[in-house]
Amino acid sequence: MGTNEPAKHGLAHRVFACGWRGGGVDEAPGSAAWRAPPGVGHTDKRAATMFGGGMLAVGVAGGLYIAASNNVDAADRAKSLEDHDLLANRATTQRTIMYVAGGVGVAMMGVAIFRWSRGGSTSKADVALVPTSGGGSFYVTSRF
Numbered sequence: 351m352g353t354n355e356p357a358k359h360g361l362a363h364r365v366f367a368c369g370w371r372g373g374g375v376d377e378a379p380g381s382a383a384w385r386a387p388p389g390v391g392h393t394d395k396r397a398a399t400m401f402g403g404g405m406l407a408v409g410v411a412g413g414l415y416i417a418a419s420n421n422v423d424a425a426d427r428a429k430s431l432e433d434h435d436l437l438a439n440r441a442t443t444q445r446t447i448m449y450v451a452g453g454v455g456v457a458m459m460g461v462a463i464f465r466w467s468r469g470g471s472t473s474k475a476d477v478a479l480v481p482t483s484g485g486g487s488f489y490v491t492s493r494f
Contacts, residue, residue: 394465401462407455414448 418441425437480487 397462397465400458400465404455404458404460404462407451407458409455411448411452411455414444414451418442418444418448 421437421441421444425434425441428434428437
C-alpha cells in the first residue's frame with residue numbers, strides 16, 4: 351500500500367484507517383467493515399414528532415407570555431374601567447393558556463428525550479397462521 355492510497359478514498363478512508371471502525375485499511379469502501387454501526391441512521395419518528403410539537407408548544411407559550419404582559423401593561427393604562435377589565439381578563443386567559451402550552455411542550459420534549467435515550471419503542475408484530483378443520487385462521491397482533 352502506497353502513501354497516497356488513503357487519499358484516493360477521501361476523508362472516510364482516513365478516519366477508517368485511524369481505527370474508527372476497526373478492521374484493516376485494505377478493505378474497500380462499501381464492504382461490511384464500512385457499514386454504519388447498528389442504530390445509526392435509525393430515527394424514532396414518534397419521538398422526533400413529539401419533540402417538534404413540544405418545541406412548537408413552548409414557542410406558543412413564549413408568545414402568549416409576551417401578549418399577556420402587553421395586555422397587563424395596556425390594562426394599567428386603560429382610560430375606562432370596562433377597557434381595564436377586558437384587558438385584565440384577556441391577560442389572565444392568556445397566562446392560563448401559556449402555562450398549559452408550556453407544560454405540554456416541556457412534557458412532550460421530555461418524553462421524546464426519554465424515548466431517544468432508551469432507544470425508542472420496538473414495535474413488534476406477531477403473525478400466525480393456524481390451521482382449523484374448516485380451513486384456517488390468520489392472526490396479526492401488535493402493540494403500541
